[in-house]
Amino acid sequence: MKYLKVKNKKYKLPIFCPDATRAVVRSVDTKDLINVGIDGVCVNTLHLIHDPGKAVLKKFGGVRKFMDFPGLIISDSGGFQVFSLIYARGKKKGGRVIDDGAIFYTGGLKKPVKNLLTPEKSIQMQFEIGSDIMICLDDCPSSNISEKQNKTSVERTISWARRCEIEFEKQISLRHLPIIKRPLLFGVVQGGDNKDLREFCLSELLKIGFDGYGMGGWVPNAGNPLQVDLIKWLAKIIPDKYYKYGLGIGKLEDLIVFTKAGYQIYDCVLPTRDARHQRLYEIKKPLKNLIGARVPKSFFRYLYINKQKHQKENKPISKYCDCLVCKNYSRAYLNHLFKLNEPLAMRLATIHNLRIYAMVIRQLRKEVK
């Protein structure tokens, strides 16, 4: 598929959507995103429930007007936060999963607030967000789990997907949404490294019927042949009439590996987080034949811009980048801004890294059949 069609709009595929978890791509605004060539963002349902909350989103008629972004808006269900918050805060303070949904503790660690996110609640909130693509609440397991836990997580994911789909239809009819205003609903395929479980999960999700299917779970290492095999295999068994979404993907080279495998939609925190952590991308040569390259990551290198060796360098981050930063500012200036801890450093770095992603995506659009 060359285009994603939703709500009477068309988006070129593949598409990369940086994460705007709390309705902001950290350190940049939506005008920056547009200038950089970013066509979509991915917001997070669980986080938006608390800030700014349902009432504010209702008042604005959705997150699109709230953040003033014209592009594609994906809302992640909050499923990943089970994994992420438990990892960050520990089981007691982070949360846990029960059959009815996911329990989270938000707020400060001293005054935690208990929340139960059910599949129904996640979908209802996603309608308040007004996203173009909604994601079913899923049970995202951490890596290194037992086969039994893996199976449980798959079963939960399927049962929650069923409930999400029912709630989705209910919301559509409650809101009397005409076809041109209908969002898409994606299911998430879990099952870890176990192909049988992945296949079972997918086949059950196909029975329920979604517009697209995401590869969920912990991000596979694109450098590991076994995992690349899993990525490819899963893309193959998802019928081509559905959109294929790599959730949380990925590094620059991952975009190439996944696109080659057949995926079309991505979201990831990495380019923006890397930027804030002073890791910038330098393209080594003009972008071409990315998919055909023997080593997918050979076209770029990481530049740690805070290092002293860049202190006097009067040249752009990347000779082959056409972003605001590379056109106007030197490495030395960025190095200086980071040393001062000046917020502008993060904005410029984020603009640059996102532009590299946008350029890679643009090139991949040319290369995919």
Add this chain to the structure above:
RNA sequence: GCUGGGAUGGUAGAGCGGUCAAUUACAAGAGACUGUAAAUCUCUCGCCCUUAGGGCUACGCAGGUUCGAAUCCUGCUCCCAGCA
């Protein structure tokens, strides 16, 4: 000139007889980060040997006391503050 206080690794600054190649912070170096917990985290940081570990030279300079000194004593050099 007198009186008092200092001189510690790239910098600031702990240590005040053995557990000190020396807490810590910053600087420096190398990384990590993948549906955002994170402008966050990890490692290295006197010299030499490949790590475990070992060896060497070091806390202003020169002596001394002691089994043992960055730490105590004496002298010297320099710095700071107050008083002349």
